[in-house]
Amino acid sequence: MASRKKVSELQRPLWLLTPGGLLMTLIILIPLLLAIWISFIDLDQYTLRRWVEAPFIGIGNYVESFESGLPKSIWLSVSFAVLSTAVTVPIGIAAALVTQNAYRGRALVRAVFLIPYVLPSFVVASVWRTMLQPDGIVNETLGLGSTLWLSGSNSYWTLVLVEIWAAWPFIYLMALAGLQSVDNEVHEASAVDGTTWWPKLTRVILPYLRGPVLLACLLATLNHINNFTLPFVLFGAPAPDDVNVMPMLVYVTSFQGLRFGLSAAMAVLSLVLIAIPLYAYLRAVRLDVDK
Amino acid sequence: MRFGRAIALTGATVLVAALTACGGGDDEGGGGAGKTLNVLIGANTQYPEEFAAWQKSISEKFKAQTGAEVKFEQFASANDELTKIQTSVVAGSGPDVYAVGTTFTPTAYSTGAFVKLGDEEWKKLGGKEKFVPATLGISGPDEQNQVGIPWVSRPFVMAYNTELLKAAGIDKPATTWDELTAQAKQLTKGDQYGLAIAYKDNFDPWKFVWGMSTQAGNPLVDGKTAKLQDPTVKKAYETYFGWLTTDKVVDPAAIGWTNPQAVAAFAKGKTGYFALTTATAVNSLDSGAVKGKWAFTLLPTVPPGATSRPGNGVEAASILSGDNLLVADYSKNKDLAFEYVKLVTDQEVQLDYYKKFGNLPANAAALETLKSDPKLAPLTEAAQKSVATPFTGAWADIQLALTNVAVQTLPDLAKGPVSAATLDTRIAEAQKKAQSSLDRAK
Structure with a gap:
């Protein structure tokens, strides 16, 4: 038995993976290894030209990362991402439920719900930036005087608000997909049992959404953490301290400070720091294992 | 494997x-x-x-x-x-x-x-x-x-509204920063403001600070030493922020403006001076209400608080x-x-x-x-x-540090004049960044 299994394992057509493997190596593996290498050398505009000879400084860049604001940026990024996800989930699910049953104009409502999602991030940020000017339409409508939304501590909440506005349709789409997969028999059975809407929603329907929505949470959180366009267009660089999220810090270090080694170290560190909870989470919800 | x-x-x-x-x-x-x-x-x-x-x-x-x-x-x-x-x-x-x-x-x-x-x-x-x-x-x-x-x-210059200046009885545009502030005060009344400044621009702030400091004899970099904690730099920031907070000669909304927004504001014809612009703004100005009523003039070349340039000061009209x-x-x-x-x-x-x-x-x-x-x-x-701004590979960082002082100070400006202590802390931070970048320069 054991030997037969071994033979069949050997006979698996692994070579079919070659094109994919090649692409993965080219697009992910080699750049990743390069980034890790760069994070150990003192690469800046002075050494760029002979980058192979740039001095190896071990963990020097990593130590400096911690002294140049990376911990705060990580905290800002993570809290911003978790907060955005936490708020978008109930909105997304509610929106999916609203468009589940057929009614006149449902197609229109569904289309409207997708508008924030299909707009390019750059457009979303530019429009919000204009609306949130000190003498802009938001302050004028709400009678807030000249409240500053794009500077100081308010900027953090602006970032969260705009991200929520732009990102909730993703949860909505995933939840909608989950709702569609609920069998008709389930609806019939609950009708036969005479279930009222609230128990039906919480005990019957929502459990169906658990899988897709959890996956959506994971993807959405990662998207929030990686979002560079939104803070960059909303606030510009240098960004106010309260929205100096990880992508902004890495960008400024790399492309304005020209410290490529330091920024590579920051990028690698953030990758590791995100990977740890991500791994734990994936194990916990068992998204990475076959059922 | x-x-x-x-x-x-x-x-x-x-x-x-x-x-x-x-x-x-x-x-x-x-x-x-x-x-x-x-x-x-x-x-x-x-x-x-x-x-x-x-x-x-x-x-x-x-x-x-x-x-x-x-x-x-x-x-x-x-x-x-x-x-x-x-x-x-x-x-x-x-x-x-x-x-x-x-x-x-x-x-x-x-x-x-x-x-x-x-x-x-x-x-x-x-x-x-x-x-x-x-x-x-x-x-x-x-x-x-x-x-x-x-x-x-x-090159950078100022644009001014010829009609507004004439109406205020100003026959010659300002040539010192103090004169500019005084004229701006004269020009500010009702819905009209003396100056248009792009406080939230990512580049404008450092140009003012560098210009005023250089005119006062401090070009910000001396060999391998950053000189941001010099009194000339603080004076420059105080003057620049002061237009909004103490002199009140700038539209309060300017705290959110980038340079193109300031151009647009000046083009409406309700502002005396637009303090930092260049030849490429001509079309925008000519398509606004200010058409035919504006002219360029040199930026002031006498540092704030002075009536003539000190001996070591440089006549820096523009970067x-x-x-x-x-x-x-x-x-x-x-x-x-x-x-x-x-x-x-x-x-x-x-x-x-x-x-x-x-x-x-x-x-x-x-x-x-x-x-x-x-x-x-x-x-x-x-x-x-x-x-010319100092020729060093560290300049990009210094420019960024100078702008960052303005970026982080904006929320304070909305509340009123920024305290000397806050400004000192922010300038000290900029000095640290500038110096560490200069130390790395080869």
Whole structure:
């Protein structure tokens, strides 16, 4: 038995993976290894030209990362991402439920719900930036005087608000997909049992959404953490301290400070720091294992 | 495992092959015919069609002169250009000629990837004396180590509303910063403001601070030492923030403005001065309510709190602003590259470029012909009185640190004047960043 299994394992057509493997190596593996290498050398505009000879400084860049604001940026990024996800989930699910049953104009409502999602991030940020000017339409409508939304501590909440506005349709789409997969028999059975809407929603329907929505949470959180366009267009660089999220810090270090080694170290560190909870989470919800 | 290694090896081979293919654009050998010169140039978003036409006419001229083609490649932002320089520098192949902004020239110089200009190179270009002397100020750290060939200049000036000034009984625009503040106070009444300032711009703030400090005798960098904690810098920030908080001569909404927003505000015709602008704003101004009622004038050159410039102060009317041309060290077409640079810095081409795009010539004779136009006189004067920002690879960081002081202070300004202690802390932080960057400079 054991030997037969071994033979069949050997006979698996692994070579079919070659094109994919090649692409993965080219697009992910080699750049990743390069980034890790760069994070150990003192690469800046002075050494760029002979980058192979740039001095190896071990963990020097990593130590400096911690002294140049990376911990705060990580905290800002993570809290911003978790907060955005936490708020978008109930909105997304509610929106999916609203468009589940057929009614006149449902197609229109569904289309409207997708508008924030299909707009390019750059457009979303530019429009919000204009609306949130000190003498802009938001302050004028709400009678807030000249409240500053794009500077100081308010900027953090602006970032969260705009991200929520732009990102909730993703949860909505995933939840909608989950709702569609609920069998008709389930609806019939609950009708036969005479279930009222609230128990039906919480005990019957929502459990169906658990899988897709959890996956959506994971993807959405990662998207929030990686979002560079939104803070960059909303606030510009240098960004106010309260929205100096990880992508902004890495960008400024790399492309304005020209410290490529330091920024590579920051990028690698953030990758590791995100990977740890991500791994734990994936194990916990068992998204990475076959059922 | 062996399989994995084979994949990795194949991947690396493909990568190398791809890189070689990318670098294959360079032609080798002598003579112009059949060769292609690659020029990297900033995209012109204001006049894209005219810019394409200009490129075409230059290509034709160049072909007639040398037999070689010019291929223009455009970049959208300074970051695009930086990425291009990075990859070209690492790969040792790419554009032959780069057009780079003046303040970016020290950074480009520090990569060591560009041809240093000796007597022979200058001769090929038609001599150093062909250029406006001030424009050579940011070509290199010293006369022996120049890489940048001045191409166009965009000196900064002030725009003022001639009618509002006249109505307020001001017969001559301000020439000192104190005078400017006083006139702005006179001009501020009702819905009318004395000054338009772009407080949230990512570049404007450092230009004010550098200008005022330099005029007071502190160019911010002394050899390898950053001098941001000098009283002149604090005075500059206080003056700059004070217009909004203590003098109240600026629209409170200016706290959220970038430079184009400030242009738009001034163009409405309800503001006395627009303190930092350049020739490229002409069209925006002429399409606003202010059309026919505005003029350019030099920025003040006497530091705040003074009635005359101190002995060590510099008459810095503007940062040295514009574009330089750099020839890549790795280029296999250096002779062609210099011929191209000569062509676009010649009087006729420079004047044509000015007419199309409003960038002032770096060519001295060309600039001279524009002096007779009274409307342009302040611009040509500013071009001649422009002063280079310190030539160090650390300048990008210093500029960023100076702007950051303004960015972080904006929320305080909304509440009123910023306290001396807060300002000191922020300047100290900027000083630390600037110094650490200077310590790394080679």
